[in-house]
Amino acid sequence: MLIDDLLARRLVVLSGKGGVGKSLVGAALAVAAHRRGKRVLLVEVDTPAVAEAGRFLGAGPGGGAERELRPGLSTLNLHPGAVMEEYVRHTVRAEFLARRVLDSPLYHRFFAAAPGLKELMTLGKVMTLEEGRSGWSRNPRYDLIVLDAPATGHGLAFLKVPLAAAETVPVGPVGSNARRILDLLRDAERTALVVVAVPEEMAVVEALEFHRMAVEQVGMTACALVLNACHERRFTKAQESEVLRLTAEEATGTLPGGVSLSAALDAARRLLRRERMTRFYQGRLRRALALPLVSLPFLFQEQIGPAQVEQMADRLEAA
């Protein structure tokens, strides 16, 4: 089972083109893991205003702290700027000094703007969370961390930061931390990459491209492809031909409830087209990569909430 394979890791990194539903997939994966008794942390890297995973799980948008939504299932929204401030506060113990560092022009003009530094801090925080231990037994605080990484293009830049940092800063704690982060990302036993796409040309091309670069340039190991928003068969083959025949004949009539047959046929035809696209891209992804492919259904709901997340988790578990 795919889910067991994923749950054997410590960190699952999700990436894909913007708008493909990474956050929903992340929430569903966290729920699926939680159902199997894992202590799970779902991490988003976002500004608080637009963080979604918490909302999908039925909680309002949260600040920058870990929140336990139900026992064993927590979310955390990492805002890179806030992570950096936290780091300064942690390092400079005295609040008044920390405040002065944070208020200083040096901090604002240099550290807050230094390319890659926030990303490095954010990944460093994820690593710290992965290493977190609790209680007398020194058990890991979380069995699994699901990281909802930024969308591809930038996601790759995000994941490449430790590599660049390890090369730029050869010594000192930052350099060694960068190398440790890189080790974590590259360790196939601990970390799995899951690439998310939807059945559309650009999303699929980008998923394949991202996968190739993440493997070649960062050295990560991909574990699965998730194809979200799939249109699944709603008509039998015979019904499908019947729909096409009736459409060609411009059949008229009324369905129960007073719905016009031609309007319903039009809707059916549109959905049949999407179904064919879904099958086309499923085939293409299967041919392109020897990775397990999980298809998740398109949701017609306006509001996506805990019920839909549970439904998606069912699908992930069954895959």
Next chain:
Amino acid sequence: MKASARSVLARALAERRVVIVCGAGGVGKTTTAAALAVHAAVQGRRVLVCTIDPSRRLATSLGLQKLPEKPRRLDLSQLDGGLGAQPQRAQAERFLGRERAIHSRASDSMDEKREAGAPGRSGVSPQGPSAGIHFRREPPNAPSGEAWAMTLDTKRTFDALVERHAGSEAARRRILDNRFYQKVSAALAGSHEFMAMEKLLELSADERFDLVVLDTPPTRHALDFLEAPDRMMGFLDASVLRWFLKPYFAAGRLTLKVATRAGRVALGLVDRYLGLRFLQDLSEFFLAFESMYAGFKERAAAVHVLLRGQSAGFVLVASPARVAVDEALYFYERLREAGMPFVATVVNRVHPDPAEPAAGRPRQRKAAVAHVDTDLARALLQAYDDLHRLARAERRVITRLEVDTGEPLLLVPELESDVHDLRGLAHVAELMLGEETEPAKKRRAR
């Protein structure tokens, strides 16, 4: 009443020098940018569409394998009878398999629109749009536009900038060979945006183009993009260095000579956490940059002016999903705050509501009332309900966007197939900017 989004957008494409297309991920931003560029080219402008998205989406949408890092001219001959020479036109028409039909009407010089095959009748072809392509004949000797495309190479742009502003060969080499520079300029998040602004400035002055359409990365990064010049200038600001790094290294050895206590703490942190060699690379980098700072600052100021001037315009793209609309609203506010010239909002992928009769659907023949068995009727009703529910939900979200921004919207229906070639883009442009449909007019009149 406000002018329709359609006319505002068409005017911006006809008049401005720079159009910046922004929005959340997955809303069809790249497709929109490419379609706007194709439209403006068909209208006779020389257009460059440029992407700063590190992923190669624009190439895909243009039907190319890869986009060059220098502007490359696209072959529009396959698109439209009005562009290019006669032989190309014939070739394009053969390509579309409409040769005979067009020749038979070759004497028509008026605009004509013809369906190149009714959508949905035959099997789907995910490779290209099978929806109708509209042909518009231009009068003879119409000015022919050009469409160009390119992708941004961050590293090369940065190098070029260094080369332009370095005072001497030695200064140039000092920077280009610096380890810190090599890493920062090439790969790291953030430098893309800064370089994009630099490139935009350069392209906006390029005489080959009347219009530059810029496709930006998803919203949050597009915000970075707006702030990039200022932030990068802050980063490179020599006065910070004088305050901090220079005394540290000017003596050639490590002496902690920082004036303030907070500065000492910060410096201590840097030393402890980054190590000596990094500090050396860094200070070399900044010292070498010092001579170029004025040149950079000038460029950043020019970008600032360009983005707020009337020759620029922002097109916001959204899809009718709650999250995309939230982000669009957020971005709209930021544009307003920053005093950037706003043009229009485009909402892509709007599902038609099966409960509303579609415009232009052929009138029903008098066919016998079809018999539909119970199972099929149930499945059909389900399909109808699903799309109806989706369309209604989308409508609510779209209304919120319209009310909260107070700007007119341009709605583009969900297409029946993917768009990733020039013909598909021309079709999208037609949907966005072609003749207004009757229902849209009525909707606006209401």
